[in-house]
Every structure is written in C-alpha cells, then in structure tokens.
Amino acid sequence: MKLHVTRRGLLLTYVTLFFIYLEGPLAVIVLSSFNSGQIVRFPPEGFSLKWYGALMDLVRNAPDMKPELLNAVYTSLWLGVASTIGAVIAGTLGAYALQRAKIPGTNILRQLFLLPLLFPQIVTGIGLVLWFSAVGGVPTWMRLLLGHLIISLPCVVVTVTASLETLDRSLEDAAMNLGANRVKTFLFITLPSIQGGVLAGAIFAWLTSFSNFTVTYFLFSGEMNPFPLWLYQYIEYYIDPGAAALATCVLLITLSVLLMINRLQALGRVVAVSK
Amino acid sequence: MSSAVAIGVGVKHLKKHLQTDWFAPALFAPGILVLLPLVGAFVMLVRYSFNDWDPMLGMVPAWTLENYYYVFTDPAQFKGLVTTLRISLVVTVVCLFVGYPVAVAISQAGRYRGLLMFLLVTPMLTDVLIRAYGWMVILGPNGPVNSLLMASGLSSGPARLMYTELAVVLELIHENIPFMILPLAAVLERINPALNDAAMNLGASPARTFFHVTLPLSRPGIIAGTLLVFALSSSAFVAPLVLGGGNVSVMTTLMQQTMLTTLNWPQGSAQSVVLVGLVLVLLAGYGWVLSRGRRTT
Amino acid sequence: MKPPSQESTQAGKKPVLELKDISKAFGQMNAVERVSLEVWPGEFVSLLGPSGCGKTTTLRMIAGFIAPTEGRIILGGNDITNVPAYRRDVGLLFQSYALFPHMTVRGNVGFGPKMRGEKSGAVAEKVRWALSLVKLEGFEDRRPNELSGGQQQRVAIARVLASGASMLLLDEAFSNLDAKLRGRMQEEVRELQLRLGIATVLVTHDQEEALAMSDRIVIMNGGKVEQIGTPKQVYSSPESLFVADFMGRCNRIEGQLTHDGAKGWFLDCGPAGMIRFEAPPHPEARPGEHCRVFMRPEHLTLSQRTGDHGQGLRGEVERLVYLGSRSVAYVILDGGIPFQVHLPNTPGSKDEFPINGVVAVVPQPGAVTLLPD
Ligand SMILES: Nc1ncnc2c1ncn2[C@@H]1O[C@H](COP(=O)(O)OP(=O)(O)OP(=O)(O)O)[C@@H](O)[C@H]1O
Ligand SMILES: [Mg+2]
Numbered sequence: 001m002k003l004h005v006t007r008r009g010l011l012l013t014y015v016t017l018f019f020i021y022l023e024g025p026l027a028v029i030v031l032s033s034f035n036s037g038q039i040v041r042f043p044p045e046g047f048s049l050k051w052y053g054a055l056m057d058l059v060r061n062a063p064d065m066k067p068e069l070l071n072a073v074y075t076s077l078w079l080g081v082a083s084t085i086g087a088v089i090a091g092t093l094g095a096y097a098l099q100r101a102k103i104p105g106t107n108i109l110r111q112l113f114l115l116p117l118l119f120p121q122i123v124t125g126i127g128l129v130l131w132f133s134a135v136g137g138v139p140t141w142m143r144l145l146l147g148h149l150i151i152s153l154p155c156v157v158v159t160v161t162a163s164l165e166t167l168d169r170s171l172e173d174a175a176m177n178l179g180a181n182r183v184k185t186f187l188f189i190t191l192p193s194i195q196g197g198v199l200a201g202a203i204f205a206w207l208t209s210f211s212n213f214t215v216t217y218f219l220f221s222g223e224m225n226p227f228p229l230w231l232y233q234y235i236e237y238y239i240d241p242g243a244a245a246l247a248t249c250v251l252l253i254t255l256s257v258l259l260m261i262n263r264l265q266a267l268g269r270v271v272a273v274s275k
Numbered sequence: 276m277s278s279a280v281a282i283g284v285g286v287k288h289l290k291k292h293l294q295t296d297w298f299a300p301a302l303f304a305p306g307i308l309v310l311l312p313l314v315g316a317f318v319m320l321v322r323y324s325f326n327d328w329d330p331m332l333g334m335v336p337a338w339t340l341e342n343y344y345y346v347f348t349d350p351a352q353f354k355g356l357v358t359t360l361r362i363s364l365v366v367t368v369v370c371l372f373v374g375y376p377v378a379v380a381i382s383q384a385g386r387y388r389g390l391l392m393f394l395l396v397t398p399m400l401t402d403v404l405i406r407a408y409g410w411m412v413i414l415g416p417n418g419p420v421n422s423l424l425m426a427s428g429l430s431s432g433p434a435r436l437m438y439t440e441l442a443v444v445l446e447l448i449h450e451n452i453p454f455m456i457l458p459l460a461a462v463l464e465r466i467n468p469a470l471n472d473a474a475m476n477l478g479a480s481p482a483r484t485f486f487h488v489t490l491p492l493s494r495p496g497i498i499a500g501t502l503l504v505f506a507l508s509s510s511a512f513v514a515p516l517v518l519g520g521g522n523v524s525v526m527t528t529l530m531q532q533t534m535l536t537t538l539n540w541p542q543g544s545a546q547s548v549v550l551v552g553l554v555l556v557l558l559a560g561y562g563w564v565l566s567r568g569r570r571t572t
Numbered sequence: 573m574k575p576p577s578q579e580s581t582q583a584g585k586k587p588v589l590e591l592k593d594i595s596k597a598f599g600q601m602n603a604v605e606r607v608s609l610e611v612w613p614g615e616f617v618s619l620l621g622p623s624g625c626g627k628t629t630t631l632r633m634i635a636g637f638i639a640p641t642e643g644r645i646i647l648g649g650n651d652i653t654n655v656p657a658y659r660r661d662v663g664l665l666f667q668s669y670a671l672f673p674h675m676t677v678r679g680n681v682g683f684g685p686k687m688r689g690e691k692s693g694a695v696a697e698k699v700r701w702a703l704s705l706v707k708l709e710g711f712e713d714r715r716p717n718e719l720s721g722g723q724q725q726r727v728a729i730a731r732v733l734a735s736g737a738s739m740l741l742l743d744e745a746f747s748n749l750d751a752k753l754r755g756r757m758q759e760e761v762r763e764l765q766l767r768l769g770i771a772t773v774l775v776t777h778d779q780e781e782a783l784a785m786s787d788r789i790v791i792m793n794g795g796k797v798e799q800i801g802t803p804k805q806v807y808s809s810p811e812s813l814f815v816a817d818f819m820g821r822c823n824r825i826e827g828q829l830t831h832d833g834a835k836g837w838f839l840d841c842g843p844a845g846m847i848r849f850e851a852p853p854h855p856e857a858r859p860g861e862h863c864r865v866f867m868r869p870e871h872l873t874l875s876q877r878t879g880d881h882g883q884g885l886r887g888e889v890e891r892l893v894y895l896g897s898r899s900v901a902y903v904i905l906d907g908g909i910p911f912q913v914h915l916p917n918t919p920g921s922k923d924e925f926p927i928n929g930v931v932a933v934v935p936q937p938g939a940v941t942l943l944p945d
Pocket of ligand 1: 598601602621624626628629
C-alpha cells in the first residue's frame with residue numbers, strides 16, 4: 001500500500017513537471033512581455049506595462065510600422081473569415097455527401113477531402129506556387145484565399161462528420177414523411193441538428209487560417225502580408241518585449257477560441273485533425 | 276438468346292444507374308472545386324520532378340530521373356535528408372520515453388482527465404510561430420537557461436543555444452509530444468484494469484506487470500504515436516526556419532531554398548515528392564495500426 | 573370535430589392501399605418476398621412476425637424510404653411505387669417518435685402542413701385540431717425533452733394527423749413504453765383510429781398487441797406472408813405450424829387416428845393415451861391415418877382421475893408456477909412430451925395437484941385442432 005502511494009506521488013510529480021515544461025514557453029512569453037527593460041530577458045528585470053503602451057504607440061504613431069501591422073491583422077482577419085465561410089459551406093455539404101452518397105468512388109473522395117491533412121503543408125504551399133504560376137494572372141488575395149480554404153476545409157469535414165454520426169436518421173425520415181423535400185429536410189432538420197459540429201468546425205477553421213504560417217509563406221506578397229508573416233519578420237529583427245506583448249495578445253485570442261471549442265465539447269475532434 | 280439476356284441485364288443496369296439518387300453526390304461539388312487545385316498542384320509537382328533545369332533557360336521539359344538522383348547524391352541535399360531523419364529520430368525517441376508516463380497518468384486521471392487534456396492540447400493548437408518565439412526567449416542569451424548556467428558557474432558567458440540543431444529538436448519535441456501522448460493514452464485507457472489486478476494477484480511485481488502486461492498491450496499506441504511523430508517532425512518547417520536560423524538544413528528548408536532562391540523547380544519538385552512519399556508511407560502505417568486496433572477492440 | 577380534409581376515409585369499395593407482389597432484396601438477401609395485401613378504408617391491419625422477418629422493410633417501402641425491387645404499391649388508386657417519400661401522404665409513426673428536438677410541440681405538429689405549403693392560419697388551425705385529438709392542448713410551447721414518454725408519443729400522433737395523411741403506419745409504436753402505459757396508448761390509438769376512420773398498418777412482434785388492436789393480422793415469416801386473417805382466425809385456425817406456434821404457446825402431439833363405431837373418433841398417442849374428437853377431425857378422415865394436432869394451454873384442464881380410457885392424456889406434474897390470475901402446470905406426458913396447462917385461480921381453488929403427482933390432461937370440447945402439414 002505504501003509502495004502504491006509513493007508510486008502515485010512519483011507519477012504526480014513527473015506529470016506536474018511535464019506540464020510546467022509544456023506550458024513553459026507560453027508562460028515565458030507572457031511574463032517577459034511585462035519586462036521593464038529594453039530587451040527580452042528572463043527572469044524579467046522589473047514589472048511594467050510599458051510594452052503594451054509601446055504596442056499601442058506602434059499602432060497609433062510609428063509611421064513605418066503602423067500601417068503594416070494594422071494591414072497584417074486586417075489581412076489575416078478577412079482571410080480567416082472568408083476562408084471559414086467557404087470551408088463551412090464546402091465542408092458541411094461535403095461531409096454530408098460523404099456520409100450519404102451511395103455512388104462508387106465515395107471512398108476515394110473521402111481521402112481527397114482529408115488530403116490537406118496528409119500532405120506536409122510545405123508541399124501544399126510549393127505545389128500551389130507551381131499551380132498558380134501555370135494558371136497565371138491570379139491575384140494575391142485569391143491565391144491566399146484558396147490556400148487557406150484548402151487547409152481549413154478538413155477541419156469542418158471532420159467535426160461535421162462526427163456530428164452526423166450521432167444524428168438520429170429517423171428525424172430526417174420523419175421530415176420527409178411529413179412532406180419536406182430533400183432540400184427542406186436538410187435546411188430545417190439536418191442543419192439545426194449538427195449545428196454544434198458546424199460551429200466547432202468554423203471556429204477551428206478560422207484558427208487554422210489565422211495562425212497558418214507555412215502555406216501562407218509561399219503565397220503571400222509584399223502588398224498582402226498576413227499577420228503570422230509580419231510577426232515572423234518582426235521577431236527576426238527586433239528582440240524588444242514588444243513582440244512578446246503582441247504574442248501575448250494573440251495567445252489570449254487563441255486561448256479564448258480554444259475555450260469556446262472546449263465548451264462545444266469538440267476539442268477531441270479538433271485534436272484529431274490538427275496538423 | 277444470350278444476347279437478349281445480356282441486353283436485359285444491360286437495361287436493368289442502366290435503369291439502376293438512372294435511378295441513383297443524385298442529391299447527396301451533388302453536394303460534393305463545392306469541396307471538389309476547392310480541392311481540385313491541390314490535386315492539380317500535386318500532379319504538376321510529380322510531372323515537374325522529371326523535368327530538366329538549366330540555370331540560364333530555367334525549366335526544360337524532359338523525362339529524367341536526375342532530380343531524384345540528386346536528392347540522394349548531392350552532398351548538401353543528402354546531408355539535409357540525413358539531418359531530417361536524425362532530428363526526427365531523436366524527437367520521436369524522446370517523445371516516446373518522456374510521453375509514456377504522461378499517457379499513463381492521463382489514462383488514470385479520472386475526473387482530472389478533461390483538465391489534463393486541455394493543458395496538453397493548448398500549446399499544440401497555439402500558433403507555431405508564437406511557440407517558436409517562446410523557445411527563442413528561453414534559449415536566447417538573456418533567457419532562463421543561460422541565466423541558470425551562468426548563475427551556477429557552469430558557464431562564464433552566455434552559451435549559444437539558439438540557431439542550433441538542439442534548439443530545433445527541443446522545439447519539435449515540445450510541438451509533437453501531444454501526438455505521441457494522445458494515441459498512447461487512448462490505448463492505455465482501453466486496457467482492462469482487471470488485467471493488471473489479475474497479474475498482481477498472480478504474484479507479479481508492479482515492474483513485471485508493466486513489462487509483461489501493460490507494455491505489450493499498449494504496443495499499437497506506441498507504433499501509432501511513433502509513426503505520427505516521425506511524420507510530423509520530418510515535415511516540420513517553422514521550427515527549423517525560426518530556431519535553426521540558417522544553421523540547420525533539413526529537407527523542408529532546402530526545399531524552400533530550391534524553390535524560392537535558386538528557383539530550381541524540378542529539383543524542388545523532386546524533393547517535395549520524396550517528402551510526400553516518406554510522410555504518406557508513415558501515415559498509411561499509422562492509419563493501418565489504428566484501424567486494426569479498432570477492429571480488435 | 574371533423575378533420576379539415578379527409579375525403580379518403582369514407583367507406584368505399586376500393587382499397588386504400590394495395591401491395592402487389594412487392595419484394596425487396598438487399599444484395600443476395602431477400603428481406604421481403606412477393607408480399608401482397610389490401611387495406612380497406614378504416615381498417616386496422618397488423619404486420620406480425622418474429623425479428624428480422626421483413627416487417628419494417630415492408631412498412632418503409634409503403635412510406636417510400638425504400639424502393640421495392642419488384643412489385644407495385646397502389647395508394648388510393650394511384651401507383652406510387654416511384655413517388656418519393658415526401659409526396660406520399662402516408663403518415664409514419666416512429667418507434668423512437670423522431671420528434672424534432674430543436675422545435676416546440678407547435679413547431680413539430682405544424683411541420684407537415686407547413687411543408688405542404690399551407691398558410692400560417694391554416695397551419696395553426698390544424699395544430700389546434702390535432703393537439704385536441706390527443707388531449708395535449710396547452711403544451712404548444714414545450715420542447716420534446718420537456719415531455720413524458722406518453723406525451724411525446726401523443727405529439728408524434730398529432731404530428732402525423734396534422735399532416736393530413738390518408739393512412740397511418742405505426743412501426744413498433746408502443747414498445748418504448750412501460751407495460752401499463754402501453755396498454756393505455758394502445759386503447760387510445762385504436763379509439764382515435766376508429767373515430768377518424770383512418771386506415772392503419774401496425775408493425776409489431778407482440779402478438780397480444782396485434783390481437784387486441786387489429787381488424788386483420790398479417791403473419792410474416794422470413795420475408796413471406798404466412799397467413800392473413802382476423803385475430804380469431806389466425807389464433808384458432810392457423811394455416812401453418814409456424815402461425816400456430818407464433819400466435820401463442822401450443823401443445824403439440826401426434827398419433828394414429830382410430831374410429832370406434834359407437835364412441836366416435838380417437839387419436840392414439842401411444843404411451844400417453846388417447847384423445848377423443850367430438851366430430852371427425854376433417855371431412856376425409858380415415859382410420860389409421862397419421863395426424864398432428866395442437867391445443868392451447870388455456871383450453872386444457874387437469875384431472876386426477878386417470879383410469880378412464882379416452883379421458884385425456886396421462887402425465888406427471890413437473891412444476892407449478894403461480895401467476896396471479898392463473899397458474900401454469902408443466903406436465904410431462906408419458907412418453908416424454910412436455911405440455912403446459914393453464915389453471916384459472918378462483919377464490920376457492922386449492923393446490924390439488926402435487927408435484928410428481930400423476931394427472932390426466934383433458935382437452936375442453938373443440939380444443940383439439942388439426943395441424944396442417
Ligand atoms: N438496409 C439494409 N441492408 C441490408 N439488410 C437489411 C437492411 N435493412 C434490413 N435488412 C435485413 O432485412 C431483414 C428484414 O429486416 P426488417 O428490419 O424488415 O425486419 P423486422 O421484421 O422489422 O425485424 P424487427 O422486429 O427486429 O424490427 C433482416 O434480416 C435485416 O437484416
Ligand atoms: Mg423492425
């Protein structure tokens with residue numbers, strides 16, 4: 001019995017240390033953003049909110065940085081929203097079709113819908129570069145949108161598929177029996193029944209698009225510089241805690257999005273697709 | 276006679292075909308529209324990988340295996356390949372040994388399971404770049420590691436930890452260890468606790484119970500996690516880019532250079548195809564292990 | 573109150589529903605084979621059979637969720653074999669009720685008329701009418717998860733009625749309810765069905781339910797129809813061994829037919845003794861013929877007098893089970909055939925048959941029925 005207790009204690013200590021390690025890099029960013037010194041230093045020299053002030057200044061005053069940072073955030077925001085809308089429509093319909101279509105080749109289509117998860121993102125990025133240069137004349141915003149649509153589509157497919165699997169099919173039969181045709185049944189019965197999965201998929205698709213670096217890296221251009229790219233360029237050249245303050249803000253957004261997904265009890269499904 | 280039957284069968288077949296309900300299949304259309312460029316892109320990658328390249332003329336249509344030959348013989352590229360495999364191997368082994376006890380803990384966590392899962396998943400789903408930035412701070416000259424090293428007198432000046440293979444490995448472990456822990460925990464949770472009790476009851480010590488019962492039963496999880504982490508590590512791009520800072524050449528960073536700096540598209544395509552091949556083989560193994568596990572439980 | 577539109581319920585010469593030789597194969601497996609049936613206006617028909625015999629498949633073909641591989645389905649004189657489910661006006665009551673969880677009772681009941689394009693005033697009128705039929709006025713704004721099982725079923729019934737269906741289909745509609753509530757809902761549905769005069773097909777594997785509710789019963793086995801008839805016909809004149817067995821416990825025995833001029837016809841069952849017939853068991857009966865007969869446990873009595881030749885079958889009481897209104901005696905006849913006998917428990921009755929006691933099983937007049945081969 002005693003042995004048992006010490007073994008549990010050992011495991012508990014180990015797990016605690018592990019999670020300190022796991023959350024460490026995030027904590028370090030948050031803590032060093034409050035540093036009062038001029039460079040990122042850990043442990044911090046003193047507590048100060050001045051870098052958040054500097055961030056505000058950057059946004060408000062710095063003539064060279066301001067438009068770029070704001071533009072980057074703006075680009076990432078609309079890119080995220082637009083690709084989420086597209087991914088939700090294509091992904092929800094696709095997941096429904098994958099479950100219901102009784103045509104040969106459905107299994108191949110299933111692989112196709114998950115392909116962006118199987119491909120290394122760098123290959124997706126490089127491949128799209130070649131594709132766009134062959135097609136020619138595609139404006140940057142369209143390249144970015146298509147790239148982000150492709151990588152966020154599976155997020156919706158997976159979460160909606162999971163919801164569809166728990167959907168009681170007799171509800172749809174009942175609707176048809178009461179005179180609703182297929183479109184009406186889908187809109188009034190199926191869609192409301194899987195809205196949790198659709199919502200979780202949408203949030204996750206947005207997060208995927210907003211924080212994507214690799215595919216974006218190959219598709220962006222100077223005039224359209226999404227936020228992850230901007231942040232990369234910034235931390236390459238500046239070591240001041242301003243970047244830490246900025247990263248803390250993004251971390252806060254990510255965390256609240258994750259809590260939202262957690263509330264929808266869809267974190268498990270999301271984990272299954274991330275990467 | 277037989278031709279009449281054949282026609283009858285044909286008509287029946289045709290009728291069945293026309294009767295197919297096209298409502299659900301039609302809904303594939305938007306998704307296919309989105310994904311077609313990806314398929315097209317991959318087809319182009321494969322085709323380009325057989326083309327010739329001339330520094331003056333650029334890409335020249337051809338059918339040659341030279342690019343693939345270079346992936347394995349060109350010193351820089353071969354070194355990149357070896358580095359990729361070495362880093363992935365180290366990351367995978369460390370993830371397995373560090374992650375296994377955590378998976379055991381999660382599988383026994385009871386009502387704290389949800390919390391542990393959330394803690395495990397949070398860093399995994401945050402921006403890669405932000406995670407990488409965290410490691411930049413930690414390993415930087417003014418970071419906690421160097422502070423400790425200097426305070427303890429182990430080192431007089433700040434050690435160079437950033438822009439090394441070690442930095443890349445540390446980040447990749449951090450990034451990928453959840454993908455080792457999740458399949459392991461899933462398998463461990465399905466192991467009937469009565470088996471452990473039975474083994475103990477039969478006189479096996481805790482250590483023997485672990486090695487003779489738990490470990491063999493968790494093998495599918497070990498294989499799945501290993502394949503997944505290896506695949507993810509070998510296709511990682513951000514960690515070598517940001518934390519390697521040009522000092523660590525792996526396949527992905529070489530691909531980036533070939534495509535964007537040298538503009539040798541055929542070579543970059545061949546590198547891409549090799550990487551996709553490697554990753555798909557690993558992921559196919561992963562899928563196979565998972566589906567087999569599902570069938571046997 | 574009269575239903576807003578229900579022309580098809582008037583008694584007429586034409587059947588409401590005709591199934592003409594319908595079959596359904598799933599791959600190699602024939603789930604339903606050449607089933608034919610006519611349902612007349614106002615009639616209550618049950619499809620009864622063991623699990624997997626194709627009842628649900630037949631019902632889903634009528635509702636239009638499955639297309640038959642062969643045969644035709646005629647509804648109200650129109651061939652609807654290829655009409656999609658949402659354009660057939662047959663109302664299906666689901667075993668799980670299939671109430672839409674995201675809609676109120678009002679939304680659920682009004683769904684049918686709304687989908688069929690009726691104006692909101694007419695929809696509200698139908699909802700009120702249907703809810704009054706199932707006595708659920710005042711529940712309009714509840715959600716399905718705020719209702720009891722019985723109430724949910726009433727909403728499901730109201731929903732089907734409000735959709736203006738010309739006939740009702742019920743799939744194991746009562747099996748989710750506890751025994752007491754089940755009895756009440758069965759009565760209510762039957763009463764409502766009679767009042768509205770709406771033709772109904774019920775699928776069930778519970779023979780008591782089928783007997784209690786139906787005008788006619790269709791007994792199915794292995795995808796085929798075994799027998800169609802009134803409850804009395806299928807219970808007391810089964811046309812096959814399967815039907816006899818399925819409709820209730822039946823004690824079976826076989827023997828040689830003998831004829832004794834003065835005393836009449838007997839079946840010589842070997843060691844167990846003889847059974848006497850009041851009349852020739854069938855018109856062409858001949859002495860010496862080999863016959864199989866069955867008798868229901870409730871048509872038998874036990875007697876301690878065993879000497880009398882022809883006064884029943886000899887056996888030993890193996891077990892007595894007390895079931896309240898009656899007891900069941902498990903008797904092993906001489907020769908090893910097991911029989912069950914139901915003994916009504918009257919206030920004065922005492923346990924007169926000890927375990928291992930020798931008894932005679934005596935059929936009441938008319939209890940012995942000849943089994944078809
Ligand atoms: N979609 C299907 N695909 C293949 N076989 C099916 C399908 N639906 C039903 N079957 C088979 O057809 C046969 C008849 O099924 P059906 O559901 O009609 O039986 P049932 O009489 O309703 O049984 P129960 O009383 O158990 O509900 C069964 O053997 C079943 O396995
Ligand atoms: Mg059934």
